[in-house]
Amino acid sequence: MSASDSDGEDHHPIAEIDRLIHEPARLMIMAYLYVVESADFLFLMHQTGLTHGNLSSHMSKLEAAGYIEIVKEFVDRKPHTMLQLTDKGRTAFQKYRQSMMQVFDDLP
Amino acid sequence: MTQNINLKELEKKAWTSTFEDGIMDIGIGLILVVTTICQTFDDARFYLYPLFIVPVLFITAAKKYITTPRMGLVKFSRARNRKSYVLYLIMTASIVILLILTVKGLFQQLPMTPVIVGAIVFFIPCSIAYFLNFDRMYIYAILFTLSFALNEITIANTGVIASGAYAWLISGIIMIVIGVVYLVRFLKKYPLPVKGVYNDSTN
Numbered sequence: 511m512s513a514s515d516s517d518g519e520d521h522h523p524i525a526e527i528d529r530l531i532h533e534p535a536r537l538m539i540m541a542y543l544y545v546v547e548s549a550d551f552l553f554l555m556h557q558t559g560l561t562h563g564n565l566s567s568h569m570s571k572l573e574a575a576g577y578i579e580i581v582k583e584f585v586d587r588k589p590h591t592m593l594q595l596t597d598k599g600r601t602a603f604q605k606y607r608q609s610m611m612q613v614f615d616d617l618p
Numbered sequence: 619m620t621q622n623i624n625l626k627e628l629e630k631k632a633w634t635s636t637f638e639d640g641i642m643d644i645g646i647g648l649i650l651v652v653t654t655i656c657q658t659f660d661d662a663r664f665y666l667y668p669l670f671i672v673p674v675l676f677i678t679a680a681k682k683y684i685t686t687p688r689m690g691l692v693k694f695s696r697a698r699n700r701k702s703y704v705l706y707l708i709m710t711a712s713i714v715i716l717l718i719l720t721v722k723g724l725f726q727q728l729p730m731t732p733v734i735v736g737a738i739v740f741f742i743p744c745s746i747a748y749f750l751n752f753d754r755m756y757i758y759a760i761l762f763t764l765s766f767a768l769n770e771i772t773i774a775n776t777g778v779i780a781s782g783a784y785a786w787l788i789s790g791i792i793m794i795v796i797g798v799v800y801l802v803r804f805l806k807k808y809p810l811p812v813k814g815v816y817n818d819s820t821n
Binding site: 541544547585590 | 625690
């Protein structure tokens with residue numbers, strides 16, 4: 511899914527940028543989940559300002575890529591769905607940050 | 619570097635959003651109201667001390683039944699939790715120092731007792747403000763200290779302990795009013811979602 515996969519031999523920092531994360535809404539979701547341990551759907555919706563449908567759609571893409579995982583846990587003896595970054599997602603986000611910084615550092 | 623700052627800001631924004639409900643303000647205001655009651659009925663203060671459980675119960679219940687259903691649930695990072703533990707440690711140490719000084723009767727022997735207690739009264743809310751990024755608490759720290767000073771001056775002038783209680787009540791009411799304003803804004807900003815809707819996509 512990342513740009514580097516599609517471009518094959520191209521190792522320029524821009525080509526390394528993960529396009530799945532690069533989309534602004536998904537970048538915001540990833541950033542929020544990166545700075546907290548986990549959050550539920552409602553909290554993310556309020557923080558990102560995304561609509562229910564939008565957030566749901568982006569979540570599905572990130573989940574399909576293995577970047578986020580859904581954790582079922584009990585809060586006050588009631589089942590609750592929490593979302594968190596997977597190790598793969600965390601690594602991908604860190605790599606994305608490095609790539610972006612490198613892109614701008616390389617600018618004349 | 620810019621990325622680091624932005625992520626820190628993002629985490630801070632998520633964290634401080636948990637204070638948008640005004641529940642803490644109301645809870646702390648209630649603590650001052652209970653302090654007023656205890657000081658007004660000084661002879662029965664030991665029977666009234668259990669009233670301090672009321673603000674604690676209020677904060678716990680309000681967060682559970684008002685804030686979380688509207689705002690959602692979040693678990694913050696270990697770094698954020700570490701800050702909270704440091705705060706608990708400072709608060710516990712301050713309370714233990716105050717208790718030791720009171721029980722041992724050392725307050726009577728110290729020459730600058732009101733200044734020392736006043737400094738602790740100022741220091742505790744400032745620590746809360748700093749470690750919890752709860753900026754309104756800096757203003758409350760000033761209110762606390764002013765109330766303490768007013769209380770001490772009134773008692774010194776009248777010789778009656780109950781007479782200074784109004785100082786705590788004024789600050790308590792100010793905090794409760796601020797908290798209610800925040801709470802009303804919070805309720806408007808975060809209406810109760812339709813049950814089950816927001817979990818559909820994540821299930």
